[in-house]
Amino acid sequence: MDVIEHQHPLILIDLELEYSQIREEYDDDNDTDSDMVSIEDFKCICGRCGQEINKHHRYYYKCSASCDYSIHKFCSELPPTLRHTSHDAHILTLLQRLQQFKKLTLIPGVGYYAHLECATSRGESFMSIILPNGLGKTIKNFIDADHPDLLHFPFLDQAYSIPKHIVFKKMASQTFGTYEGNLRHMSHQHPLTLVDTQCSDIIKPTSLNVKPLSCHNPMKKIELLCNGCLKPIMDMPFYMCSHEDKSCNFVLHEWCTRLPNQVEYHPGHPQHTLVLLPTIPHKPLGVFKCDVCNLRCNGFVYSCVDCNYHVDVSCAFIPEKIVHDAHPNHLIWRVQSRPRRHRCRSCVRVFNENDFSFSCRTCDFDLHPECALLLPQTIRHKYDKHPLKLSYFPIENHKSKYFCEICEVEFDPERWFYHCYECAQSIHCACAPIILKSETAPISYFYQRIYKFVNIKFGGIHNIEDHEHPVSFVQGIESDGRCKLCNRLLMYKRILKCLKCKFAIHCRCCRIFL
Numbered sequence: 001m002d003v004i005e006h007q008h009p010l011i012l013i014d015l016e017l018e019y020s021q022i023r024e025e026y027d028d029d030n031d032t033d034s035d036m037v038s039i040e041d042f043k044c045i046c047g048r049c050g051q052e053i054n055k056h057h058r059y060y061y062k063c064s065a066s067c068d069y070s071i072h073k074f075c076s077e078l079p080p081t082l083r084h085t086s087h088d089a090h091i092l093t094l095l096q097r098l099q100q101f102k103k104l105t106l107i108p109g110v111g112y113y114a115h116l117e118c119a120t121s122r123g124e125s126f127m128s129i130i131l132p133n134g135l136g137k138t139i140k141n142f143i144d145a146d147h148p149d150l151l152h153f154p155f156l157d158q159a160y161s162i163p164k165h166i167v168f169k170k171m172a173s174q175t176f177g178t179y180e181g182n183l184r185h186m187s188h189q190h191p192l193t194l195v196d197t198q199c200s201d202i203i204k205p206t207s208l209n210v211k212p213l214s215c216h217n218p219m220k221k222i223e224l225l226c227n228g229c230l231k232p233i234m235d236m237p238f239y240m241c242s243h244e245d246k247s248c249n250f251v252l253h254e255w256c257t258r259l260p261n262q263v264e265y266h267p268g269h270p271q272h273t274l275v276l277l278p279t280i281p282h283k284p285l286g287v288f289k290c291d292v293c294n295l296r297c298n299g300f301v302y303s304c305v306d307c308n309y310h311v312d313v314s315c316a317f318i319p320e321k322i323v324h325d326a327h328p329n330h331l332i333w334r335v336q337s338r339p340r341r342h343r344c345r346s347c348v349r350v351f352n353e354n355d356f357s358f359s360c361r362t363c364d365f366d367l368h369p370e371c372a373l374l375l376p377q378t379i380r381h382k383y384d385k386h387p388l389k390l391s392y393f394p395i396e397n398h399k400s401k402y403f404c405e406i407c408e409v410e411f412d413p414e415r416w417f418y419h420c421y422e423c424a425q426s427i428h429c430a431c432a433p434i435i436l437k438s439e440t441a442p443i444s445y446f447y448q449r450i451y452k453f454v455n456i457k458f459g460g461i462h463n464i465e466d467h468e469h470p471v472s473f474v475q476g477i478e479s480d481g482r483c484k485l486c487n488r489l490l491m492y493k494r495i496l497k498c499l500k501c502k503f504a505i506h507c508r509c510c511r512i513f514l
Contacts, residue, residue, distance in 0.1 A: 006047070006069055010061040010076070044068075048075040140329035141362065147331070153324045154377040154390055158216075159234040162314045162373065167255040183239055185257055187228065187278030187300065188250050190243035196236050218380045225457045228256030229313050230299040249459055256300070256313075263302050263316050267334065268292055268356065269309045274302035280310060284507060285473055287456070287494070290315050292356050293370040296494070297455035312455055314373065322358060324372060326392045326416075327365045332358045332372070345392075346371035346416045346429070347449035370450050371416070371429075379418055379432050384425055388418040388432075395419055395426075406431035456494070464496060465512040467503050471496040476504070485509040 059073040216224040216232035241250040279286035286298040292315035302316040378387040394413035433451040476490030
C-alpha cells in the first residue's frame with residue numbers, strides 16, 4: 001500500500017482571515033450578511049481522518065486544483081511513522097484507508113491495525129504524537145540516583161526559587177531554625193526586624209517602630225517583594241525595615257540574609273570570583289542588566305566590578321542541568337553559544353549566539369534561561385478562584401480564539417501561557433506577574449518572553465534635581481503621557497513620577513539623584 005499523499009499542491013486556509021476579508025468586501029458593497037455563507041455554516045470533510053472540518057479548527061489545507069480534497073492542518077502534520085506503546089515490536093506506518101476500516105489506519109508489516117483516533121487517543125498522549133520532536137512523549141534517559149541534586153522545573157509556585165534551594169541545601173535544618181530577632185544587614189541602612197508571626201495574612205506590629213505589613217497575596221491584591229531576590233514573600237519568617245519612616249518598604253526573605261558572600265567559577269565568568277553586593281555602585285536606583293538572563297534587575301547582585309560582569313541572585317546559581325515538565329524524562333543541559341536557527345520552545349524566539357540556554361542533547365528542545373527557570377507551574381489571582389497552570393501547547397477542544405485576561409489581546413497558543421481549565425481563562429506568561437496591576441500589562445507588539453520587569457521592585461520615594469517634589473519609581477502607563485525632558489512616551493518604561501503633580505520622566509533622563 002502507498003503512504004498517504006495527494007497528487008496536487010495544497011494551500012493553507014485560515015477561516016478567520018478568509019471570512020473577515022469576505023465581510024469587509026460585503027461591507028464595502030453595502031450588502032447584508034444574508035448574502036454570504038457565514039463561518040458558522042462552513043463545513044467540509046477531511047480527506048485523511050474522515051471527520052468534519054469546521055470553524056473550530058480554523059486552519060485547514062485544500063487542494064489548489066479543481067478537486068474537493070481538504071485536510072485538517074493537524075492531520076497533515078501527523079508523522080508518517082509511529083512507535084506505539086501497544087505494539088513496541090514494530091513501527092507503524094500511516095496508510096490509506098483499508099476496506100475493513102472506515103477511517104485512516106496505522107499498520108505494521110505483521111497484520112497489526114489501529115484506527116487513527118485510537119493510535120492518537122488522549123490516553124496515549126495525542127499531543128506527544130502531533131507535536132514537533134522534543135515536545136512529545138519521551139523515554140527516561142537518566143537514573144535519578146546519578147543526579148541527586150537535580151532541580152525539577154517549573155517550581156510549583158512563586159514561593160520557591162533557586163536562591164532558596166541553595167540556602168536550604170547548605171544549611172543544616174537545626175541551624176536554619178535559629179533566627180536573629182534584630183539584624184543589621186549590609187544591604188540596608190536601617191535595622192531589620194524579624195517577622196515570624198504564624199499568621200500568613202495580616203502581621204501586627206510588635207513595637208511602635210514596626211509598620212503593619214501583609215504577606216504577598218494575589219487573591220487580595222497585596223504585593224510584597226523581597227529586596228534581595230525580587231521574589232514574592234509568601235510566608236514567615238522574613239525581615240522588614242524597622243525605621244519610623246513609613247516610605248521605606250525594604251523587606252528580605254530570612255534565607256536571603258544567608259546567601260553566600262561570593263560565587264567562584266561561575267560558568268559565565270570563571271576567571272574571577274563574583275562578590276555579593278546589595279547594589280552596583282553608581283547605578284541609579286540600583287538597576288543593572290543581568291549578563292545571563294538579560295533582564296533588568298534592582299535586587300542583590302553577584303558582581304565582578306573590574307570586568308563589569310553582573311548577575312542576579314538566581315542566575316548566580318544557574319544549574320548545570322535540569323528536568324522540565326515540558327520535556328519530561330530527558331536531562332536539559334546548560335549550554336552557551338547556540339546557532340540562531342534554534343528557537344526557544346516557550347516563547348518561539350531565537351537565541352543570541354553567545355547567550356546561555358538549556359538544551360536537550362538528544363532532542364530538538366531548547367529554552368531560554370528565564371523561560372526555563374522563572375515561570376512557576378501555577379499562579380493565582382483575585383479574578384479566578386482556581387489556580388492557573390502553565391500550559392505548553394494549545395488546550396484540547398478549545399472552541400474560540402485565545403485572549404489574555406490581563407491585557408485583553410489575542411495571543412498565539414503555540415507559545416506557553418497560563419490557563420484555568422475550570423473557567424477557560426488564559427493569560428500571557430509576560431502578563432502573569434502583573435495580575436495585581438493590569439493597567440501595566442504589555443500589549444501585543446511589546447510582547448516579551450516573560451514580563452520584562454519581573455526582577456524589578458518598583459516603589460520608594462526619591463528626590464531628584466530635575467523636580468522640586470518627591471518622585472516615585474514606577475512602571476509607566478498610558479495616562480502618564482510623555483517624558484517632560486525627552487518628550488517620548490512613558491508607557492511600559494521605568495519612570496520617575498511625581499506624587500503631587502503630573503511631572504514624570506524616564507529614569508534614564510534623570511540627571512542627578514539628591
